[in-house]
Amino acid sequence: MSDLGIGIIGCGNISTAYLRLAPLFKGIEMRAVADINMDAAKARAEEFGVRAETVEGLLGADDIDIVVNLTIPAAHFEVSSQILEAGKHVYSEKPFVLTLEEGSKIKALADAKGLRVGSTPDTFMGGAHQQARQMIEDGTIGTVTSGTAFVMSHGMEDWHPNPDFFFLPGAGPILDIGPYYVTNLIQLIGPIKKVAAFTATPSKTRTILSEPRKGEEIPVKTPTTIHGIMEFENGAVITLAASWDVWGHGHTPMELYGTKASLDVPDPNFFGGDLMLTPANEEARLVSPWAHPFGVENDKGRANYRTAGLADMAMAIQEGRAHRCSMEMALHAVEVMGAFLKSGETGQVMEMTTTCARPEALSPEAAAALLR
16 A cells, blocks of 8 residues: 655644654655745755645645645635645644534535545544543443533643734634544544533733743634533533633543443543543542553653544545544534534524534554554
């Protein structure tokens, strides 16, 4: 099986993770990068030994099969459309698009051209999250009836050199970090039926504390605190709180409550972490981690296998099977996250119009097959 050629559009911070980790995986070879800022493309190309292209040059390159869209969220729809029009498969950073309408147009274009679209997050493929799924499927915690998910901090202005876009429509905690949580819940217990939420924007501006723009004020034009409830198609009711207005808290990232036990799931922003099981009428205990390749620490004390979703899509194209980071799941997650914001604006309970299949579980053997 030959490697598919990969090109990247967008040479910001996240591009380094793709270029650094791609060599771990079979089926893909990083070949070129592009950016509207040619200097940025040349710098990244030199750093990782690939070639720099203009955006037009990359889209026209015969040796590029899949283009990874790492542009800012507001540009995802336009750039992904251009990639599909050029006859190439798309793999997008989250959020896949900003609205259900945009996602539906991407889906129609991809279907018409017979091309694949995939989207992060792929962290749900991590060892800890796949073990949690196995414990749900083998009945260890019984039927999941409810749960909680918390993603809370004080935002990105303390460390990011250009944090502006985090506080504009298309980002905020629900669209920037929320995809990790919503996607993991979908892969664990299935699609979502209804959403209701309250939202707030306590601060209308933020002061950058990082260099080189320290002291500069930037506007906040999207809610930074979202408290919502999701009703899943299987009947489970999960509370999600996402906020960049919190200095500290004592909540765990994700807890699932079943008819036989409760299960604490680690932060879905990462591939690894500890699972905590509390069976009925017993004390809580750490779960012994299974031998899953994507749970092995490989990067500064963490399990980091970003690009796994891209490699899985490349191999799925060649094998003629569904890829796990599917367009349908990404589109469903976009509708859910948009529904949180809409519910916060209107006070209405939002009924989902999309659904999706849960991605195929990634067994230890299947994960090993993705690695070189």
